[in-house]
Amino acid sequence: MNPTRRTVLLAGAAALLSAPPAGTAEAAPKTTAALQPYASYWFPDSLPAGSPGPGITWRSLKTWRAATDADLPFNAAATPLAPRFTPTPVNTTARAGQARVQCLVSFGPTSSNPSQGSDTADYYALTHWAYMDELVFWGGSSGEGLILAPNAPVVDAAHRHGVPVLGNVFLPPAAYGGQLRWIRDLVRRDAAGHHPLAAQLVAVASAHGFDGWFVNAETGGGDSALGADMLGFVTELKRLATAAGQRITWYDAMTVNGSVSWQGALNERNQALFQSADDMFVDFRWSASSLASSGHKAVRLGRDRYELWAGVDVESGGWNTSVDWDAIVPADRPHVTSLGLYRPEWTRGHLPAGHTPEDFHAADDRFWTGRSLDPSRPDTTDGWRAPAVSVADRSTVASLPFASVFNTGHGLRWYEKGEVTSDRPWNHLGLQDRLPSRRWVVRTDGGRPTVALDFADAWRGGSSVLVDGALDRPAVLDLYATRLPVRPGTVVELTHRTDTGAVRVELAVATAEPDTAGAAPPYTYLPVPAGPGDGWHISAVRLDGLSGTVHALGVRLTATGGGPVGWRLGALSVHDRTDTPAAPRGLRITAASGGDLRLAWDHPAPGTVRHYTLHRVLPDGTRRFLGGTGQRAYFTGGQAPAPGESAVRIEVRAVGELYTSSAPSTVIHPR
Template sequence: MSHHPARRTVLLAGAATAALPALSLPAAAPASAAPRTAATGLRPLASYWYPDSLPDGSPGEGITWRSLKSWRAATDTDLPFNRASAPLARRFTPAPANTTARADQARIQSLVSFGPTAGNPSQGSATADYYALTHWAYIDELVFWGGSSGEGLILAPNAPVVDAAHRHGVPVLGNVFLPPAAYGGQLRWTSDLVQRDAAGHHPLAAQLVAVAAAYGFDGWFVNAETGGGDSALGAAMLGFVRELKTLAAARGQRVTWYDAMTVDGTVSWQGALNDRNQALYEAADDLFVDFRWSADSLASSARRADALGRSRYELWAGVDVESRGPDTSVDWDAIVPGGTAHTASVGLYRPEWTRGHLPAGHTPEAFHAADDRFWTGRSLDPSRPDAADPWRAPAVFAADRSTVTALPFATVFNTGHGLRWHERGEVTSDTPWNHLGLQDRLPARRWSVRTEGQRPAVAFDFADAWHGGSSLLVSGALDRPAVLDLYTTRLPLGRNTVVELTHRADAGDVRVELAVATAEPDGAGNPPPYTYLPLPAGRGDGWRTTAVRLPGRSGTVHALGIRLTATGGGPVRWRLGGLAVRERTTTPAAPVRPRVTAASGGDLRLAWDHPAPGTVRHYTVHRVLPDGTRRFLGGTGQRAYFVTGLTPAPGERAVRFEVRAVGELYTSSAAAALGHRW
């Protein structure tokens, strides 16, 4: 490894910081950060706490000091905005896209700072500049990274992140961070965390599990880095982790331990699984191995895990990409060798470099281009990786996964952020936005294209959309037919199964065929055995929706794609705005009992109920102006929403809202209307 043992990463919050070893650059707060001030006092924010006792003095502007020990769900006023709505989906592993990706070996953990500790909005914000992670297919565990001594040490993930991850089958962990003394850490906070009650139990372990259950995420990443402890504190920490794991397992939650504090209570990053941290590893589900690992230490760690009857792939070998992204120098053969079994799993620290390194004012397209390079590799096609690429992208060594297993299934290729909002091809808001909870299940293999001619460019495009903020754009010469893989699936095929595509040709004439595979490929790296079904010819310009009935009465759809053939001269620009697979069309019931739960000027908290929330993908909130115009304000998976900065229209005595439930097929319910007098 190229890391220096003395290097260290910091998250700055004024003079307060949070740290993982082995890095050195400060992480800037995302542009979407919004401090809680008098003007935004109703704005719901992601939650953060100290274990029990609070710092001396007073918190900085926009910071609220809270004690986890005192937390109660019943008095958590932001909980309706922070509670995840999407259950953790089950995923499957199809035949890998290439011959180097493995389905049952190294996994990937991703430690991501989506926003600052304080002032991180619960439900997105009015900017497209956001780390809109979309390559969930390669991730096995996401850590909601953050925490600082001046704000709070324990972070609960906000709902948009959890909903997007869960939709793709990825568990999300909150972060427990006890910083080094050099960055404001105090040993009393470690003692607070591991305290016992009169019955000998650890009340903070129970609180952590209760928070995760109430908020709907999947467990905790525990990172104890405050030095000065002794063997008594080490024993107390071990007892705490054991109880946390027992309680967490009973609720279907997980615990990952970070290689910092050792069993004797001191902080000494090992870069290995060894005698000094083995008991803590055995008490948890996984171990994040500090960046100081070497080829020898990882090999010995893997052997030790095997001897313990544990999987070596429960060890996350830390890879720091915060500073250089895919230009980071990594001894990949020590972790994921090509010729033998993988040694360990991979822990990616701060892959949001793909956004953070871009210049101010960058476009969403620029972010996704950098993110595709990071996750897919230099070839930008997981079906044909570049063997000479020094960056061993996840798509090169890890098989992708899918959660597309049940009908109905639909996507509008919404990435969870955009420059405007579209509904049925019309712009209903020209305000930039981000909200990961609105993200679709997206194609995993970005972008797998098979052609004997020039390869067209394929990308998410934010200039136009059928619904949401983005569409899929294919552009290029198309001098030969090109097949674009979209989804690996396990969808049941019945006599009435229909695939609908909403598409548009912006330039050139193109013949479109639906590619359907009802069997797996012959082996890894082979194309799906597609059958090509022509789309009915359409008339006129603009978006059009065409339906194709799938042949057969039974079986399983294993893959869906598109074959495009240019039928005229010149380049082609073709958009796919939506894809749906269904047997019948269903529409959810309307929300009920819409209400304003709090108001301050033009800031309002809205809430509603629903008779069957399991049938709802998300909700939309529109404002109805005096002339009858509907303006999109936002969407959310929660049954609560915050609107801000409203002002009266001329002659308007009361602001009027409509709340609708949106189903999996993007069908909208009737509106639940409510008003609020100015």
């Protein structure tokens, strides 16, 4: 990739110049070292000259071992990759089974990227997973480390939506500190002719729970011998990765002769490397003719043309980027290749200082859905051909129980049952729900209300869905494409609140697909009880009289009084039984430095747990939310006893898919 596209890497280059008894902390080891865990990064083997900059730790991948990695419990993903299905496309322009979408995203710096979220809502809380097929955890620098393992929250969120996540192997140009010795370290063979670091990469991905590697070699000056070694390395890496259920993407930079010469195409100079990987990112230098020839060549090689990602650099321009869309995803003939979006976190990065979470999601909706902000009504005159215009959305909502509190993975406060239990901003993508994929489809003969993820109030987590407008005609809001079985006793529960005006709410349920792409689901409308008084209401709707499979869920809203309506949806669940997970066991403090604590616990049935929540119990019995995680380990800082406290009491609860919480497990941290 061009050096001008290395914003996230420059900072790093500049930086170059036995467990205690459960329920007690008395036996916890004391340390003055920083306990905050961070996402892992390494050099292949040899380290840079000099000393690392502040906050940077130089590590060798060659010497890494899972058994001695103290941060691994915080960095290992807990959510398996969910299977996905493709519903009937919501519009007539999107295609299923053709172009796919890969994203190269920098969620934070290479070093000092917290393992489990942080105390700010200003975060790239990506939610449009339905259009994505592969996520690359982008970053790396010669001053910090070249090999990045994705942190657990990103992997957990992506896996919940069926998206595999790749770590990044970045060997930078010499202009940015790249050295050929690091490539030679990476591809070195042992006495048996194998590549030890290929096995190490696969072991790292297995231990951390992500899905493979993006290999990006851009250090120039290599020769044919180095090119042959790289080809052998990628071939062995692919073989080992396939055996472990992982995948490898090769970036179009180094050629088979060892030189760096971005081709912008699949051709004889890189086809052997493509053939040794699962797919290839085609550099931004492509043209319409080079993509066409690349697609044809992939087919001649017995490969799928959609295993080529045509790179589109949106880091600086976002939806203002000029792109020859017909060269990739033409509207009038089959797609040519897949689409590789470089740095779509522009949707956050371009916003002015002081922007809100609502500002970010409005921009992100515009990027993924298009100018119409309704994927069922794509604006074909928009110069930005949003993914929703060309690519059919996917869903993982295919088993009971299913629940969502419309949590985006960041917020200004934390809510539990409508009450604020922490007034601190936060982010943790691993707590993100499966959100509506088609944001926002509104079907009405009248004025279209505004629909948005709102952070001013929530039932649980940090956000809810707010519908606001005149509603001069009934409006149907599509929520989820599903494949949920209807069984005796199946119930849909909605937690909702009317803030302004008066509105009648009906549940929209479709037990079949639309007849054609772009058609509305064949909904049946079932009344939703309003509930007494003001505030949040939990309304249960039984699916009696329906059978088969629920293919779509939504709501129909009808204003019943004059003036505008403000209606809020805080939670939705579908189930035929309740689930309450068992309590965590063996809660312990594994390290402490003042009020900075590392906690760990066990669970008899981790597969029944969606995530864990941690609370501090104050002397008056008030519970204050500290955080949540999918892992069975957590770091929390600043938990020294307050005046009047002899010790800090912390509770951990397991939370099930229906947001039912277990009994607490408690640990005491003395003064």
